[in-house]
Every structure is written in structure tokens, then in C-alpha cells.
Amino acid sequence: MRNEKLGALARHLVYQFGPDYGTHYLFPLTYFVSATEDPLIQQIESRGLSQEQVQSNLREILSEDPHLRKCCGDVWHLARALDHLFFRRLSTLHFTINDPLPDTQADYVDGALHELDVQLYEQGPFEKFACFHLFNVKLLSGLHIEPPYEGWLFKEFAPNEVPQLLGETSLQSFVSPPSTGTWFLICKDTDGFDVEQMYPWLARRWKETQPFRQALQYAVDGVSDIDYVAPHFSPGWVNAVQKGGMYFLGSPRQDIVPPRLCPKLGPNEQQRINRMWRAYSRHQIRIQDTGSTLRKAVRIAGQFFEDYHRKAKRAEQLADLIIALEALFTPDGKTELTHRISQSCALLSCELGDGAGRQDTFKFLRSMFERRGKLFHGQYDSETEPPERLASDDEIGRLASLVRQSILRLLAIYLRGEDSLKPLRGQIQSAALDKDILADLLNKGDIETLIADAPTVLPSPEQQHPQTSPLDARPAPSPTPEP
Helix, strand or coil, rough: CCHHHHHHHHHHHHHHHHHHHHHCCCCHHHHHHHCCCCCHHHHHHHHCCHHHHHHHHHHHHHHCCCHHHHHHHHHHHHHHHHHHHHHHHHCCCCCCCCCCCCCCCCCHHHHHHHHHHHHHHHHCCCCEEEEEEECCCCCCCCCCCCCCCCEEEEECCCCHHHHHHHHHCCCCCCCCCHHCEEEEEEECCCCCCCCCCCCHHCCCCCHHHHHHHHHHHHHCCCCCCCEEEEEEEEEEEHHHHCCEEEEEEEEECCCCCCHHHCCCHHHHHHHHHHHHHHHHHHHHHHHHHHCCHHHHHHHHHHHHHHHHHHCCHHHHHHHHHHHHHHHHHCCCCCCCHHHHHHHHHHHHHHHHHHHHHHHHHHHHHHHHHHHHHHHHHHHHHHCCCCHHHHHCHHHHHHHHHHHHHHHHHHHHHCCCCCCCCCHHHHHHHHHHCCCHHHHHHHHHHHHHHHHHCCCCCCHHHHCCCCCCCCCCCCCCCCCCEEE
């Protein structure tokens, strides 16, 4: 073997374990360096092989072998690698009670050691990939969305590749069905597990994707999300050693989104996503400053709008969208709340000369508030009544679009220097009777002019400081390993 110390240790362990122990456990070496009270282990130690000695030998091998140190990171994962690539391939024939030295008898271990050497050192250098699932997103062939950071990429997986990524044994994923999307945003890293363990690495990359998720959700209409991230490693055997089965962060979704609520990602929409992401880089400092009352209102509304993208039940979708509108437009007084909120949103949702559009939007929003009242006052039963009775796909899609546009409108006003929410709400109310004020608000709230001249150079994650996202990124989820 290229690593002589590893080969000598593996050969010696075969002799020390013997057939009783070596064939008794699925992962004999992992168990040996971890357990303490097993009589079989005590029997092995009585022959002169201690846990401390084996751990010390494995630790020495790691210290001298950069490749294994990257792939395994610690003694226990190196032990698991030897179990997976070597001990699990041995039979009772290999575990002899005599020391199998070549000058004393035929050595049945040579073939297994050769295969171990090939698997460890001839499968390429260590690489790790964080694969973020783009829920309900389908990128058209020939079109291009710029990845959020240099070196990242978008890739469509074949339906049979998704279960391999997740660690499923089925031909098609049941955890992440093809109907939820097969496009992924992928980040490649080369730092080994001696530098950063699995969860801290995935959690760090998860935070870095959240601003892009928000850019996607705010750039175009339709439900989209990044619902989970799954790791993948090269060489392939590292997956079995580090994941030990299924491993992902997040909550893979199985719900099917109605066609009306699916994003249409044509050439114009994909270019708009690109401009929106570059605009975030340009205005990052202002976006991350969350101290003003206007910024707070935009942030709270954004949280509920983004929650809407994660909800499958119609009642929850409607509630999140209405609360988002209330966060933006609720007046300081307590009278005629729904009228004022509907009026404020309608004023900012249409072009200056589109009075008919504003009237129609106002009536639509009043209707949505009435539906919300039925929901909150027990006049709609989500368990027995169809979702269309509360709000149709078209209605919930239109409401989501109005919320998205309203958030962007107020965000643009904030990015142009406004900080205080109360005077702004007063201006919006005055705009109902003064076209000059309305024209000024629409001009200041034009997000398109903000994103039109954004820089074209892709930032690095370190330049972005994405731990603080435009509207408060969701925290990294807990890992979901399944043995």
C-alpha cells in the first residue's frame, strides 16, 4: 500500500480481531475504538491490543496523510472508512487465528488491501459540494441566471440522481419528488473535515444562500424557495463515511404548487433576477442597517411574505400575505384600518395615470380582508372546505404579487434615503388627493431604476457578509441525518 503504516495496521487488526469479533459486527473497527464494556473487546485487549493504542495509531496515520486527513477529519471517521472499504469485504476465511505473514502461510488479505489502496488514493482529490434545492423552480434551456457567487453554479439533476444525492436507495426520490423541481444551486469547497465539520460548513453556506433566495422571491411572481441543502463528496466513499445514510439540512417539500402560482422564468424574468441580485450587492450596507422605523416595517412585512412561500395551506398563505400588508400600511390611528391599508397599497401598485387600476386593486384588497375576517372569525373550516372557497389560485397569486411589489416599493424609498415610517404613511394618505405627491412617491419607489445600473461583477460570499440578509435571513436549520 502507498500508506505502509495503514496497511500494516489493517493487517494486524485482522489477526487481532479474529473470526469471533471480526465477523460479528458490521463496523468492527468503529465499534472497537468507541465501545468499552463489550466482552469481545475485553478479550481482544487481553491479547495485547488496546483501544488507546489503536486510536494513537490512527491519529498518527492522519497526521502524516493529508488526503485522509481531509476526507476523514478524525480517528472515528478514519475507522469507519476502514470498515467500509476493508473490513466489510472480508469473510471468515480472512480472520485467521494465526498471524498471516507471507513467509508462514498464504495471505488472503493482500487482495483486500490492494482494493483498499485503490479506493483511497485513485479516486481523485477531496472535494465537497453543498447542493441547494430550488423548490418549484425550472430554468429554461439556453437561458442563464447568474450564480450568486463566483465559482457557484446551477445544475439540473436527473430524477434518478436526486435519491443518490440524498442517500435514498429508490430509483426516484420520495423525500424530494421530481414534481418539486430538480434544479440545484451548487457550491464547491476543498477544505477538509480537519478544518471544518459537516454541520458548521453547511450552516455557513446555508446563510450565504439566503440573500439570493430572497432576490429570487422578490424578482418575480410565483412561489419559490430553497427548502434544503444536501452534501455530496468526492471520492465517492467519503459519502458513506461522513453521511452514514441520509443527511440534509432543511425541510424537503412534497407539496405540489398550483400552476397559477408557479414562477414563469422566461428571458426577461431571469435577467431581472440577475439585476435584483446585483442591486443587493450595491445597496448591501443600507439594507443591513435595520435601525429605522421604515426599515423595520419592510423587514417584518418581508418575513411574512417569505413565510408565504413556505406554506402549502391556503388559510396560512392568506394570513401571511395580509399580515405583510398590515405591517407596511397600518395607520397610526385605529379607525378604518382595512380601508386605509387597501387604499395605501392600491395607490402605490399602479402607474400614475391608471386610476381604474387603482380602483380595481382597492376593491380586490377589501375583498381579501373580508376573506381574512371569515378565517379569523371561524367562518371558514380549512379541514373540511376547499381552499378555493377562501381564495382561488388566481386571487392568492394576485395578492402575493401586490405584497411583493409593495415591499419592493417601500424598500426602494428606504434605499433612496427615507428612514421614518410615520411621515411616509402620511404622504401616502395625502397622495390619495394630490397627484404630485403620488407621482413623487411612485418615482422614489421605482425599484427598476435602482436595479438597472447595478454592478456586473459577482461578489464573493466574504464580500457579501450574508449573515445579515436583506430582510433577515432565516437561520440555518438543524441537520436531519437518518441512519
